[in-house]
Amino acid sequence: MHRHFKAKVVDNNFAAEAFKLITLSPVSEALVPLPGQFYMLESGRSTDPLLKRPFSVFRFNEGSLQFLYRIRGRGTTSIAGFNKGDLINVVGPLGKAYPEPDGRFMAVTGGVGIASLYSLLERNRGNSVLFYGARNAAELLYREEAEKLSAKAFFTTDDGSAGEQGLVTDKLSEFIKNEGKSMPVYACGPHPMLRKVAAIAKQNNLKCYVSLEEHMACGIGACLGCVVKAKSSVGDYGYKRVCKEGPVFDADEVLW
Amino acid sequence: MHRHFKAKVVDNNFAAEAFKLITLSPVSEALVPLPGQFYMLESGRSTDPLLKRPFSVFRFNEGSLQFLYRIRGRGTTSIAGFNKGDLINVVGPLGKAYPEPDGRFMAVTGGVGIASLYSLLERNRGNSVLFYGARNAAELLYREEAEKLSAKAFFTTDDGSAGEQGLVTDKLSEFIKNEGKSMPVYACGPHPMLRKVAAIAKQNNLKCYVSLEEHMACGIGACLGCVVKAKSSVGDYGYKRVCKEGPVFDADEVLW
Amino acid sequence: MKAPNLAVDIAGLKLKNPVMTASGTFGYGEEYSDYFDLNALGAVVVKGLSVGPRTGNPTPRIVETPSGMLNAIGLQNIGVKTFIDEKLPFLRRFDTKVIANFFGDSIEEYVECARMLSDAEGVHALEMNISCPNKQEGWIVFGTDPMTMDKVITAARKATGLPLIVKLSPNVKDIGQMAKIAESAGADAVSAINTITGMVIDVRKRAPVLANKTGGLSGPAIRPVAVRMVWEVCRAVKIPVVGMGGIMNAEDALQFLIAGAKAVAVGTANFITPSAACDVVEGLKLFLETEGVSDINEIIGTVRA
Amino acid sequence: MKAPNLAVDIAGLKLKNPVMTASGTFGYGEEYSDYFDLNALGAVVVKGLSVGPRTGNPTPRIVETPSGMLNAIGLQNIGVKTFIDEKLPFLRRFDTKVIANFFGDSIEEYVECARMLSDAEGVHALEMNISCPNKQEGWIVFGTDPMTMDKVITAARKATGLPLIVKLSPNVKDIGQMAKIAESAGADAVSAINTITGMVIDVRKRAPVLANKTGGLSGPAIRPVAVRMVWEVCRAVKIPVVGMGGIMNAEDALQFLIAGAKAVAVGTANFITPSAACDVVEGLKLFLETEGVSDINEIIGTVRA
Numbered sequence A, B: 001m002h003r004h005f006k007a008k009v010v011d012n013n014f015a016a017e018a019f020k021l022i023t024l025s026p027v028s029e030a031l032v033p034l035p036g037q038f039y040m041l042e043s044g045r046s047t048d049p050l051l052k053r054p055f056s057v058f059r060f061n062e063g064s065l066q067f068l069y070r071i072r073g074r075g076t077t078s079i080a081g082f083n084k085g086d087l088i089n090v091v092g093p094l095g096k097a098y099p100e101p102d103g104r105f106m107a108v109t110g111g112v113g114i115a116s117l118y119s120l121l122e123r124n125r126g127n128s129v130l131f132y133g134a135r136n137a138a139e140l141l142y143r144e145e146a147e148k149l150s151a152k153a154f155f156t157t158d159d160g161s162a163g164e165q166g167l168v169t170d171k172l173s174e175f176i177k178n179e180g181k182s183m184p185v186y187a188c189g190p191h192p193m194l195r196k197v198a199a200i201a202k203q204n205n206l207k208c209y210v211s212l213e214e215h216m217a218c219g220i221g222a223c224l225g226c227v228v229k230a231k232s233s234v235g236d237y238g239y240k241r242v243c244k245e246g247p248v249f250d251a252d253e254v255l256w
Numbered sequence C, D: 001m002k003a004p005n006l007a008v009d010i011a012g013l014k015l016k017n018p019v020m021t022a023s024g025t026f027g028y029g030e031e032y033s034d035y036f037d038l039n040a041l042g043a044v045v046v047k048g049l050s051v052g053p054r055t056g057n058p059t060p061r062i063v064e065t066p067s068g069m070l071n072a073i074g075l076q077n078i079g080v081k082t083f084i085d086e087k088l089p090f091l092r093r094f095d096t097k098v099i100a101n102f103f104g105d106s107i108e109e110y111v112e113c114a115r116m117l118s119d120a121e122g123v124h125a126l127e128m129n130i131s132c133p134n135k136q137e138g139w140i141v142f143g144t145d146p147m148t149m150d151k152v153i154t155a156a157r158k159a160t161g162l163p164l165i166v167k168l169s170p171n172v173k174d175i176g177q178m179a180k181i182a183e184s185a186g187a188d189a190v191s192a193i194n195t196i197t198g199m200v201i202d203v204r205k206r207a208p209v210l211a212n213k214t215g216g217l218s219g220p221a222i223r224p225v226a227v228r229m230v231w232e233v234c235r236a237v238k239i240p241v242v243g244m245g246g247i248m249n250a251e252d253a254l255q256f257l258i259a260g261a262k263a264v265a266v267g268t269a270n271f272i273t274p275s276a277a278c279d280v281v282e283g284l285k286l287f288l289e290t291e292g293v294s295d296i297n298e299i300i301g302t303v304r305a
């Protein structure tokens, strides 16, 4: 029941330009997360920025939690300013994890989406076929590590500076056509990429799990700010909370 | 004309519990201040705290500015969090300086008021008779240095842990009775102390300059937030701006 | 020293302490029970309920602003029936008062909602959200038009025997005047303030960030406005006042109590610190102890202004 | 590429760019001339003037709030005559428009003030602050009561041939409606928003922090409310609108322009960064260049809402 705790910043270093890795060590008892779950991290000492920010747990063990994040706006800029030794407020683990894969699976990710999938690869070492796209070589964060954890790995970049030039979803389609028939798909990345992945999975009758993002205020299901349109048993659609019923959804539930 | 500049934090260390000394190095051309002038220092990166905070220049030379400050509320807590190498926005030097003493003078200060008078002592080495009071020995900041700069120095503390136990104003009265007749008084400290100092000076027909504090928004004379009641040529009184007509006032002008 | 008394009485509703949660920021209570013991609270105020369920607005529904946030949830809720069947049993397990916030698109819906909630076991009081438009009569917002406001409160008053708290909109010229209307229409208490309407524009897209265009501003940014309005309301009416708007900690809560509010509600702060409301209770205790005050009622309304 | 056009026209008043300073935050201009070249501005709006000098309120007059501040300066000013004699000559040296903000305690004082300012060389337009009480008629605030507002604007309109900008109070239910009243009473333009009334209580002293009890909230905290109100005003009237409230940088200014304001004013930001208004001008240029827009007028009012 310690979902709200203080954690000490162990370090907070650049993983690439505009990407940092923050390592936290909870100072009180904390729950152990599952791959796909996320935490709300304090965004600074003052009331501006006000809200905590959501981040998928990247790696974890008994005593520490790691988050890989892109510096985007005010919240992440503020988080990037935390120093070793600072104490910050954390809420989590939150949300639904990825369903445990039963054998081989495909993992599709774009950009910092790797943060959400990485621990799934780790936990299922050698069982994943990875499709990992980024803007350029520098933003293919933890590429080598991710490759080692996977049975097979394909990399794409927008500019061709690493892997193949092109879209990760094209690579996915191609692979499924040739050999991927029976594996489920796990995906995390930009919304348009996820929509495409879901469509490809559907065409090929593959189970597909996507991890969605939405602006969040509370992260714990109270504000109804983070909803996505989903199929509903009553009426045309209903709104589901990304922070509570997600962030991982069966792609079939989502109204894309 | 470079009253608004960026400065690099050279260091920002504790001078005592709840007191810090911040050293800044302007990265662009900046004006050289006079004793008694002050600067507005950025209070953080976000809009909360919003306003800059005023601090008397403690020590300075060509390339650096030092401020001695007490950590009181949100602004000073935020300033205490600045790290070596950080760039911060600064406005100054601002306000009226102490009139140049012509020979010997008395300097009366309570607590962190020393920050305002210290450079006056430095500039007029050996000419001051110092009366310096604080809560306890630890808060008699820069005691030894100040003593060395002065012809004579009296220290008082509330708890008797250094110097004499008692009020600095009593020490001042005593001294004036015995020998101080012709020296002007320069004072900076809590408002009740200043009121007392002004009264003592008046009784003894001594010139008296006090450095006042008021809540400030702009520090440059525009908002009219920082005014004090002062004698006026038209009407019973007028309001004078601490940031512009002060912070150093002839004690006679002030309506106490 | 004896522990100070925190209990207050809001129109017959006895609260163990003056701290509530603000409607819409605390779900149906469940969501927070992982973070602290709900027994610590004076009252839980649940998300606004309508007769039937509502899907609410499209997304984005929230956007952060300096020291605040805008929300345009659109009053998404599960409806009174599902609330009574599925959420209320959980809340009944706690020794804290349950206040049901409700709203409608028409006077009839308000009345129906008040009736259904009054019959439910474990609802101790009603809070009426009148910051919504009357869809039957020209979309006039109930809570900003004196006539419409009087009518809807009078009707709801007849429909319930429970203490009726009317939640005032800050989007008015004279909130004290509006409070008087609520009082004379039969409200047992008033609460203030609801959110202030605001808007953020995405300058690259040249469009509002929120799908609903405008949203309600909450959080510390509005606190000075809320304190002022609560002070005005307290001077205008004799019925008890529940104060809220930007309360982040006990000191903020004390501003409202000292201004005259008999209780306070913690809203947006719950999002930032899930235990915020409980922390406010602890902070109030500490304040009373430090100041040597034996009863919170000795603090209420003591502002020298 | 040609430098983008920033010039705008406010009711015949030609501004080299849409950036002004907000009254009361820029002194009489002098104070800021140490920090940047005032020629960079579209207009300088000076501290509110009354016929005779005013001493203003006792202190404390300001208090910081989350992302904002309250002020209760009490309209301290040197009076129209001293302004004309001692401050205006300095401002005439710059190639920027000078807008004189003014107010009164009675309709007569407004009229007298408008007349005196209209005769002065180097005053290009008047901005009428109507957020003050009519001391002769029951302390009703001119700008929140439709009748009183109509009367005072009609009277001032007759007293001046200069462009008359009426500054709207946000402490109303429907600011669009108030703008319409200003328009029909003869205002050439409206500006919005003035500060929102707020209060901070010192919980240890159990008293308001400000000597005046309440003060006006300004700064980024109010920006979402200001953008919403300016958007409403722009939809309500045909006369040009000057937008303000919490503008800290060019992006904030763009929110108001996109919402429909033809010009903007930078207020509290001047206190934090003395060159703020000038920085906004630079930022607007950069934005137009980056977005490939050749004229600021192509941006104004383009919000898709």
Ligand SMILES: Cc1cc2nc3c(=O)[nH]c(=O)nc-3n(C[C@H](O)[C@H](O)[C@H](O)COP(=O)(O)OP(=O)(O)OC[C@H]3O[C@@H](n4cnc5c(N)ncnc54)[C@H](O)[C@@H]3O)c2cc1C
Binding pocket: A038, A049, A053, A054, A055, A056, A057, A067, A068, A069, A070, A071, A072, A073, A074, A075, A076, A077, A112, A115, A116, A212, A213, A214, A215, A216, A242, A247
């Ligand atoms: C469940 C979940 C897990 C996430 N995991 C990670 C992660 O592991 N690493 C990582 O770098 N980022 C992750 N994100 C996204 C991260 O939360 C946002 O980048 C961050 O909140 C932006 O904050 P900011 O203040 O810096 O940006 P803002 O200034 O708030 O916004 C900058 C830009 O980011 C967009 N944005 C802001 N918040 C979100 C959000 N919640 N979702 C999507 N877009 C947003 C805004 O629309 C804007 O375009 C995750 C988001 C969710 C919902």
Ligand SMILES: Cc1cc2nc3c(=O)[nH]c(=O)nc-3n(C[C@H](O)[C@H](O)[C@H](O)COP(=O)(O)OP(=O)(O)OC[C@H]3O[C@@H](n4cnc5c(N)ncnc54)[C@H](O)[C@@H]3O)c2cc1C
Binding pocket: B038, B049, B053, B054, B055, B056, B057, B067, B068, B069, B070, B071, B072, B073, B074, B075, B076, B077, B112, B115, B116, B212, B213, B214, B215, B216, B247
């Ligand atoms: C000209 C001038 C020179 C100063 N020089 C120094 C200096 O060299 N060293 C130093 O430590 N302090 C100095 N001060 C005081 C310093 O500015 C305040 O302590 C600081 O602004 C408090 O900021 P805060 O946010 O930490 O406190 P807040 O949270 O704003 O307030 C904490 C407490 O400090 C009081 N306070 C806040 N601002 C002021 C102010 N401007 N004047 C007086 N009391 C205030 C508040 O009433 C409150 O009791 C000076 C003030 C002025 C006006």
Ligand SMILES: Cc1cc2nc3c(=O)[nH]c(=O)nc-3n(C[C@H](O)[C@H](O)[C@H](O)COP(=O)(O)O)c2cc1C
Binding pocket: A223, C022, C023, C024, C025, C047, C048, C049, C071, C073, C075, C101, C128, C129, C167, C193, C194, C195, C217, C218, C219, C220, C222, C244, C245, C246, C247, C265, C266, C267, C268, C269
């Ligand atoms: C996300 C959100 C949803 C809200 N929903 C409701 C609601 O359903 N009914 C209601 O009366 N007030 C609602 N409010 C208003 C709050 O109860 C409260 O009046 C307001 O947020 C001010 O308090 P705060 O600043 O502490 O949040 C909501 C506020 C927020 C932020």
Ligand SMILES: Cc1cc2nc3c(=O)[nH]c(=O)nc-3n(C[C@H](O)[C@H](O)[C@H](O)COP(=O)(O)O)c2cc1C
Binding pocket: B223, D022, D023, D024, D025, D047, D048, D049, D071, D073, D075, D101, D128, D129, D167, D193, D194, D195, D217, D218, D219, D220, D222, D244, D245, D246, D247, D265, D266, D267, D268, D269
């Ligand atoms: C210290 C201060 C003094 C002000 N004085 C006046 C005034 O004399 N006349 C007036 O019309 N508005 C006055 N205002 C209101 C501002 O012009 C402006 O409308 C308001 O502050 C909102 O803008 P901002 O958030 O950018 O400051 C004053 C504001 C402040 C902060």
Ligand code: FES
Binding pocket: A215, A216, A217, A218, A219, A220, A221, A222, A223, A224, A225, A226, A227, A241, A242, A243, A244
């Ligand atoms: S973020 Fe509040 S419900 Fe999901």
Ligand code: FES
Binding pocket: B215, B216, B217, B218, B219, B220, B221, B222, B223, B224, B225, B226, B227, B241, B242, B243, B244
């Ligand atoms: S602080 Fe603004 S006038 Fe002095």
